[in-house]
Amino acid sequence: MKMLKVVKGTYDIMPEDAPSRVAIEEISRKLFKAYGFGEIRTPFFEYTDLFVRSIGDTTDIVEKEMYTFADSKNRNISLRPEGTASVVRAYLEHKVYAQSKPAKYFYMGPMFRHERPQSGRYRQFNQIGAEFFGESSHFADAEVISMIDGFFKALGLLQAVIKINTVGCNDCRPIYRDTLKESMGKHLNDMCPNCQNRFERNPLRVFDCKEEKCKEVVKSLPLIKDNLCHTCDTHFSALLKVLDSNAINYQIDEYMVRGLDYYTQTVFEVTHSALGAQNAVAAGGRYNNLVESMGGPSVPAVGFAAGVERIMLCLLGEEVTLTQKEDKTVYLISLGEEAKDFNFKLLNNLRKHSINACTGYETKSLKAQMRQANKAGADFVCIVGEDEINAEIVCVKNMETGAEESIPAADICGRFLEILQK
Numbered sequence: 001m002k003m004l005k006v007v008k009g010t011y012d013i014m015p016e017d018a019p020s021r022v023a024i025e026e027i028s029r030k031l032f033k034a035y036g037f038g039e040i041r042t043p044f045f046e047y048t049d050l051f052v053r054s055i056g057d058t059t060d061i062v063e064k065e066m067y068t069f070a071d072s073k074n075r076n077i078s079l080r081p082e083g084t085a086s087v088v089r090a091y092l093e094h095k096v097y098a099q100s101k102p103a104k105y106f107y108m109g110p111m112f113r114h115e116r117p118q119s120g121r122y123r124q125f126n127q128i129g130a131e132f133f134g135e136s137s138h139f140a141d142a143e144v145i146s147m148i149d150g151f152f153k154a155l156g157l158l159q160a161v162i163k164i165n166t167v168g169c170n171d172c173r174p175i176y177r178d179t180l181k182e183s184m185g186k187h188l189n190d191m192c193p194n195c196q197n198r199f200e201r202n203p204l205r206v207f208d209c210k211e212e213k214c215k216e217v218v219k220s221l222p223l224i225k226d227n228l229c230h231t232c233d234t235h236f237s238a239l240l241k242v243l244d245s246n247a248i249n250y251q252i253d254e255y256m257v258r259g260l261d262y263y264t265q266t267v268f269e270v271t272h273s274a275l276g277a278q279n280a281v282a283a284g285g286r287y288n289n290l291v292e293s294m295g296g297p298s299v300p301a302v303g304f305a306a307g308v309e310r311i312m313l314c315l316l317g318e319e320v321t322l323t324q325k326e327d328k329t330v331y332l333i334s335l336g337e338e339a340k341d342f343n344f345k346l347l348n349n350l351r352k353h354s355i356n357a358c359t360g361y362e363t364k365s366l367k368a369q370m371r372q373a374n375k376a377g378a379d380f381v382c383i384v385g386e387d388e389i390n391a392e393i394v395c396v397k398n399m400e401t402g403a404e405e406s407i408p409a410a411d412i413c414g415r416f417l418e419i420l421q422k
């Protein structure tokens with residue numbers, strides 16, 4: 001029978017791959033908590049409308065990339081392509097806004113996008129993100145950017161570059177959009193079909209186009225930074241000032257627009273040379289209208305998400321290994337059938353005390369079992385035969401030093417807890 005394979009664009013995380021991911025998650029958890037963010041977990045699927053209304057119906061994500069299906073009652077459901085929309089929904093559904101204080105959440109988990117798989121781009125990938133509701137001050141943007149900066153430094157990634165821009169607000173963007181369209185209209189014939197298509201529906205996306213001829217046209221187009229209203233202009237310069245005075249390095253990328261529609265004012269991306277074409281390892285920005293447009297009160301917000309798989313590529317690129325302290329392991333050797341019963345009790349007892357313990361159940365010689373203990377990476381072995389059972393003791397051998405000692409079976413957990421703490 002033909003063996004089934006993992007679905008294209010997805011992959012398995014085997015036990016040997018898990019520790020570095022756990023380390024990334026732990027580093028973020030610790031840091032984000034220090035910034036006052038609490039962990040939120042939302043469902044992996046939501047009503048499709050949530051994503052259409054928040055991310056925008058003319059975006060690539062909504063137009064082409066969502067995994068959407070009808071459930072048995074013919075309700076339209078989508079696997080979440082990102083985390084922000086769900087967090088906003090939860091914020092509204094739990095009426096957190098009524099507590100009239102800022103709310104800060106972080107999340108980590110799988111997201112799903114039907115994109116063409118390539119290095120750093122998967123159909124199921126993991127994001128670690130954060131959302132900060134209820135503060136319109138540029139200091140909130142600075143806080144989030146400072147947290148991202150701290151996150152990449154804590155990971156040991158020194159080549160990550162923060163790029164910043166502003167995309168204006170509902171007051172200045174429509175006016176800019178018209179100015180842009182007027183200028184773009186003159187060059188429409190020199191642009192790719194995709195951009196010609198975007199002209200009416202989402203002209204700002206032209207700045208994202210990778211086609212050489214469009215990049216050429218973009219050089220002559222008016223930029224949003226020169227068309228901001230006073231509020232957006234002041235917000236952006238105040239943010240840059242705070243970043244400067246707190247030694248947070250960034251580059252201004254005046255061509256940056258984001259692929260999701262909900263952003264207002266500040267947008268940013270973190271890029272890394274290890275990533276090639278898919279070079280954003282994290283991205284985010286401010287979204288002051290999203291909560292209101294989802295049926296809530298007017299609540300400003302700012303947030304970001306980083307891609308875990310891309311973080312792993314960056315770690316590889318900078319040759320950073322995230323290690324976690326491995327717990328010591330005890331291997332139980334049974335000489336005879338009666339010893340297996342004796343050791344099974346001991347095994348359970350050790351594990352109940354959270355001591356890593358393992359054994360084998362095949363009847364084998366002492367030498368063969370010592371080999372298994374070595375393969376299991378055991379730091380200690382406990383040898384139990386007829387003599388030990390009769391005397392109710394266990395012979396414990398330190399695999400590193402070779403030292404042996406006999407310990408009363410009743411004291412074994414206490415003794416190991418003592419040894420392993422050293």
Ligand code: HAM
Binds near residue numbers: 115303305
């Ligand atoms: P995004 O730019 O769509 O923003 O995704 C954020 C990050 O997720 C990217 O920078 C990348 O590292 C990772 N990512 C996206 N797509 C893939 C993929 N197919 N394979 C692997 N990694 C991927 C958002 O999702 C926004 N919700 C960020 C945000 C939060 N803005 C405000 N708050």
